[in-house]
Amino acid sequence: MAALDRVKVLVLGDSGVGKSSLVHLLCQNQMLGNPSWTVGCSVDVRIHDYKEGTPEEKTYYIELWDVGGSVGSATSVKSTRAVFYNLLNGIILVHDLTNKKSSQNLYRWSLEALNRDVAPTGVLVTNGDYDREQFADNQIPLLVIGTKLDQIPETKRNEVLTRTAFLAEDFNAEEINLDCTNPRYLAAGSSNAVKLSRFFDKVIEKRYFLRDGNQIPGFTERKRFGGGALKSLHYD
Ligand SMILES: Nc1nc2c(ncn2[C@@H]2O[C@H](COP(=O)(O)OP(=O)(O)OP(=O)(O)O)[C@@H](O)[C@H]2O)c(=O)[nH]1
Numbered sequence: 001m002a003a004l005d006r007v008k009v010l011v012l013g014d015s016g017v018g019k020s021s022l023v024h025l026l027c028q029n030q031m032l033g034n035p036s037w038t039v040g041c042s043v044d045v046r047i048h049d050y051k052e053g054t055p056e057e058k059t060y061y062i063e064l065w066d067v068g069g070s071v072g073s074a075t076s077v078k079s080t081r082a083v084f085y086n087l088l089n090g091i092i093l094v095h096d097l098t099n100k101k102s103s104q105n106l107y108r109w110s111l112e113a114l115n116r117d118v119a120p121t122g123v124l125v126t127n128g129d130y131d132r133e134q135f136a137d138n139q140i141p142l143l144v145i146g147t148k149l150d151q152i153p154e155t156k157r158n159e160v161l162t163r164t165a166f167l168a169e170d171f172n173a174e175e176i177n178l179d180c181t182n183p184r185y186l187a188a189g190s191s192n193a194v195k196l197s198r199f200f201d202k203v204i205e206k207r208y209f210l211r212d213g214n215q216i217p218g219f220t221e222r223k224r225f226g227g228g229a230l231k232s233l234h235y236d
């Protein structure tokens with residue numbers, strides 16, 4: 001591939017919520033035919049036109065890091081996952097609209113990736129508690145995506161969508177709800193496609209156009225800097 005500037009976006013959420021299906025849809029524009037559990041992490045790339053249709057238009061690679069959601073929160077497992085969290089520029093939080101627990105767990109996923117659950121010893125801790133204040137100063141753009149909309153009966157849609165709107169508000173994020181097996185939900189020009197494009201623009205803008213960038217150091221770098229204030233690092 002030609003050398004284009006790129007950004008790294010993590011795709012996080014519980015096992016089975018549809019992360020791999022979503023990434024396939026985003027990068028290949030089609031349904032993932034034979035999904036199987038993701039072990040470790042797999043990366044796919046989407047080409048994105050930043051500020052499309054304006055004089056500043058420029059093409060970027062969006063690396064989507066699909067981190068397998070299986071296994072729980074044992075310290076060793078979380079430390080292993082932390083490898084993937086280095087130098088991230090954005091996070092897509094994925095939850096299954098038919099599974100409330102997967103929505104609640106997004107707080108944990110985001111705190112884990114944003115390194116907000118690092119104990120003073122530098123060990124990633126298991127902590128089910130979350131504090132909304134912890135997102136108040138977050139500089140990493142977040143997008144909340146609810147999957148399996150097709151599995152929600154019409155009669156329940158309002159209730160479910162009200163719940164997810166509150167969730168997205170907690171993260172100060174836009175939300176998209178869709179069926180990952182149906183490319184129509186991200187059709188060009190649709191409101192979902194516009195939200196998605198706006199999110200990627202924001203990620204690129206923070207990474208390349210704002211003075212301090214938005215990358216946060218990963219686990220190791222943070223230790224190196226003494227676990228103090230977050231610093232901006234460049235990874236290319
Ligand atoms: N009906 C429906 N099924 C979906 C949707 N999204 C995902 N699925 C199905 O849900 C199952 C799990 O999807 P995956 O994409 O493998 O889930 P994952 O989040 O990558 O799971 P891990 O790799 O284990 O973390 C698959 O059978 C998908 O076809 C959706 O929006 N609607």
Ligand SMILES: [Mg+2]
Nearest residue numbers: 019020037038
């Ligand atoms: Mg997967």
